[in-house]
Amino acid sequence: MHNLSHRLRRVILLFAGCVAAASSHATDRSPETDALIKRGEYVAMASDCAACHTTVQGKPFAGGLALVSPLGTIYSTNITPSTNFGIGRYTEEQFSEAIRHGIRADGANLYPAMPYTSYSILTDDDVHALYTYFRLGVTPVDVRAPDTKLPFPMNIRASLKVWNLLFLNKGAYQTDPHQSAEWNWGRYLVQGAAHCSVCHTPRGFMMQEEAGLELSGGQVGTWYAPNITSDATSGIGSWTREELVEYLRTGRLRGKAQAAGDMGEAVEHSFQYLSTADVEAIATYVKSVAPIHDVRDSTSRFTAGKMSSELAALRGTDGIRSDNAAHPTGAELFQGNCASCHSAQGQGSKDGYYPSLFHNSATGSVNANNLIATILYGVNRTTSKGQAYMPGFGGKPTDFTALSDQEIALAGNYVLVHYGRADASITAQDVVAVRRGGPTSPLVTLARMGIAAGVVLVLLILAFLIVRKRRRAH
Known part of the structure; x- marks a missing residue:
């Protein structure tokens, strides 16, 4: 509340x-x-x-x-x-x-x-x-x-003039005469106001959107914006146009995906208020985007996993041991923190408010960052259909409900093995990276090294010129 x-x-x-x-x-x-x-x-x-x-x-x-x-x-x-x-x-x-x-x-x-x-x-x-x-x-x-x-040298805003020369397209939007008016309007919204590629396109070394990889997935701070191309396995090619419209309107597609993080905010503050014609145009264009396949994907993230439970084993003669609180297993963490909402077999609630953990984008993806972020920060999204809420378990170390980085990794791996993509895995270091805001870029260090090398080169040239001038003077 x-x-x-x-x-x-x-x-x-x-x-x-x-x-x-x-x-x-x-x-x-x-x-x-x-x-x-x-x-x-x-x-x-x-x-x-x-x-x-x-x-x-x-x-x-x-x-x-x-x-x-x-x-x-x-x-x-x-x-x-x-x-x-x-x-x-x-x-x-x-x-x-x-x-x-x-x-x-x-x-x-x-x-x-x-x-x-x-x-x-x-x-x-x-x-x-x-x-x-x-x-x-x-x-x-x-x-x-x-x-x-x-940090230096990224605080020098003038450097962005060069970046803009390289990567900013200043051309006016051009319609494609071979496509419908709806498709053209959808592309204008997706590539312009809705700025979908800013999150869903991977970034290159200079933090630019990678050309030729539009909407194939990208890391955005703590969250991963997945592949939304028309590829049936890696993207959303298995979705119908109507399903995509429903997801944009509500942030939820039962048995497939739930919006959280930045996408949850986009649904809450933007997509749910757009006209029916505009949302349908967006869906029409997105469904037409050329498929980009990730070779690591053999099955769709929306169909990975199955119903499973180890509750019977935990309720055996030993049970969940209170003296093991300092070193819980993934199964114990799941039953103690997740099963009350997502059910003992991971199937979620009957009305779908608490989603299934199998056939779920967050657990079926090769990139497990969204599962980590969901456990850390939870979900809080409000639309005309109501509020979607899950508490986060990151908290502060002093919070009673807070889980450590190692515990989040254990719980996450248990979910992946039993309900999602079993070949994916989470380490405590992965949790640390998401907790501090996502992966960092080596660009700052490399830029500093480049500047330092340039300064050294200038000094060497000056030293050479001074020595040569002195020799000529003698």
Whole structure:
């Protein structure tokens, strides 16, 4: 209930902020402006701006949310019309530059945690509507968001100018005349506002989206955004278009997948509110994406595992031993922490509220990070269909219900062996990596080494020139 109250409070704050802004300016606006604000609000919702720019208990769009990246923590900015701390002084041209090219009003580069690489294809009309909404439809919040302080040399924002030259597409969106209007609109939404590839596409050495691997799966902080290409084994090729629509609307597809983490937020704050036509267009395009197969997959993650139970063995003459509390087995951890909701045989509840642990994307994937993250952080997603909730067992070491890294690995491996992909495994080190925000990137170290090597080379050249000059002088 505590988590639910936070969610409701966040929704109420967002709604109240928009209503307050709307009522304060209503008498000064024309019907055309009101319609434009409403359109901008919809584009902002489709773009899921609130998920990153509003903290759990913060005011709408005031920023300050900590976004863990492989290069360090990035804080989202205040995008309310505050003239001191937000975008209140931005002209529409400056706003467009920030949205589509990652350039702030002061000329500094934004980090691509803000998905301007996707927003670059937004039409002039959609950018104009967004600008109007954020200027006239959002309440200004005079609060400074924390400054982002990445380690050297990533704190040099000017380096992103080179990155943008290499990886930012500044071309306008082009429709494909060989495809239907619905397909083209779906592609515009997927590649633009919904920015699906930002999470679901693997990243290269320079943290760019890998060309040719669109939507084949990528690590996003603590969570893994799986393959959603049309491959029947590695992707979602086995889903019907209607099933994908249901998943985007509710965050749940019984017997296959449940949305958590960033995807849970996307469903909660964005997809569930989109029009039926838009969600269907998204599904139409995603279902058409070329299949990309992972050679490690011999069966679909949605069909892995089966019903199983070791409860009878645990209830034998020895039972679950209280004197073994310091060194529990995976079976004991499962029965003590998971079975009460997911059932002793892992089949979940009859109404599907508690999902089955077999035929489940989180347990059937070759990448076990989502299983780890689910155990650590739980699930808390609210849609028009109600709340989906699971408590996290990460906690603090002093919490009574907290599990250690080793215990989470034991419980996770028990679930994988008995209900999911038995050839996958979890180590305590894997849990540590997810607990601290996901895999880190060697780019910082390598960049520092490159700079150091460059400095040494310059010094050697200077030393050579000085020595040669002295020799000539003699």
